[in-house]
Amino acid sequence: MPPQAITAKLTRRIPLTDDVYELQFQLLKPEEISFIAGQFVTIKVEDGNPKLFFRSYSIMSPPSQKKIISTCIKLVPAGRATPWLTTVSEGTDISMMGPLGKFVFHESPNKRSIFVATGTGITPLRCMIEDQLEKGNTTDMHLIWGFRFEKDIFYTEELDNLHTQYPNFTYTITVSRPEEEWKGSRGRVTDWLKANIATPAQTQVYICGVGDMVTDTATICEEIGMAKEDIHFEKYA
Ligand SMILES: Cc1cc2nc3c(=O)[nH]c(=O)nc-3n(C[C@H](O)[C@H](O)[C@H](O)COP(=O)(O)OP(=O)(O)OC[C@H]3O[C@@H](n4cnc5c(N)ncnc54)[C@H](O)[C@@H]3O)c2cc1C
Structure with a gap:
């Protein structure tokens, strides 16, 4: 599927360790997505800074779950995207672009x-x-x-x-x-x-x-x- 603009609601942010979080999104527009396992989305960081800013996050949920996507992020305290992604309220609509990337599985029955x-x-x-x-x-x-x-x-x-x-x-x-x-x-x-x-x-x-x-x-x-x-x-x- 070619990359497209996506709007998704951040439905849940689950702390996994001191500085790692799972983010779960429900797709709003489009309502479903097709992608190849290993691909990523690029999230628009809307932290109030007027300078446009994007960061990429791999999709963790399998392609069979078409209506939701999840990812797993590490907080980089001095970074720009992750301090925002780890504090933005659940329920916020997030803009992203995807699917992107060529890091995908190559089927090799003998390997x-x-x-x-x-x-x-x-x-x-x-x-x-x-x-x-x-x-x-x-x-x-x-x-x-x-x-x-x-x-x-x-x-x-x-x-x-x-x-x-x-x-x-x-x-x-x-x-x-x-x-x-x-x-x-x-x-x-x-x-x-x-x-x-x-x-x-x-x-x-x-x-x-x-x-x-x-x-x-x-x-x-x-x-x-x-x-x-x-x-x-x-x-x-
Ligand atoms: C294709 C792609 C997929 C990605 N998928 C994920 C993902 O699924 N989960 C994820 O956590 N990150 C992922 N990243 C990294 C992500 O895009 C950001 O770089 C990261 O979240 C830091 O963003 P920031 O703006 O908060 O900090 P920045 O200001 O961009 O980063 C500051 C410094 O933090 C370091 N850093 C970046 N990522 C990490 C990390 N994960 N752990 C430790 N140090 C780091 C870098 O060395 C960088 O110099 C991906 C990057 C690419 C290119």
Whole structure:
């Protein structure tokens, strides 16, 4: 679907951690949207500043939910869009443009898919994973999701439910600065990839997050033997 102007009501803002929120929107105009999992919308920031300003947010809800969209955002206190998005009243009509973007899933029946995220980089990946599972994709899909501290972790219940319903989906959370008692994976997502990709030629990877993590991960995937065309990424900033 070509990008179009969208008006959507912010129906709910759910705090997930100290600084991460899920935003849920109900579409008003148009009332439904078609998009490809992994795409994003660009939101018009109407914070009272007369200078026009837009910021992009990946769609997290799967394309099967045509009347609503959700996203997941991290508050950047010194930023412009997120202080507004984390305080604007529920019920406000928000202007956006979409769907946009080419970070989408490539069906490869003979390949395992690895999804690599840090923080809110989960947003388009969760959409892709749920979409593929809903469509009956039974290939092996693994999410490796990195956080700095345990207090930053969210959506474990949702991911556990997804795994229970679709056992071909599994996930690992890795924490780079855990407490001593942390029993899960330790280190960065790149450490996990170096230790766990046994068959790089049969693996495709989808990477999303902020800055250097994305480029570092893509480089490591290449170094461990994955084909360039199997390495897909979206960089937030
Ligand atoms: C295609 C696309 C999709 C995106 N989807 C999402 C999404 O689903 N969720 C989301 O939270 N962000 C997403 N972003 C980032 C988003 O567009 C904004 O850049 C971000 O919300 C910060 O906006 P801001 O105006 O508040 O701060 P800015 O003034 O734009 O940012 C200040 C600084 O914050 C850093 N920063 C930006 N994003 C993050 C982040 N998520 N975590 C930590 N530091 C950050 C940057 O290094 C930047 O220099 C996406 C970006 C792109 C290009």
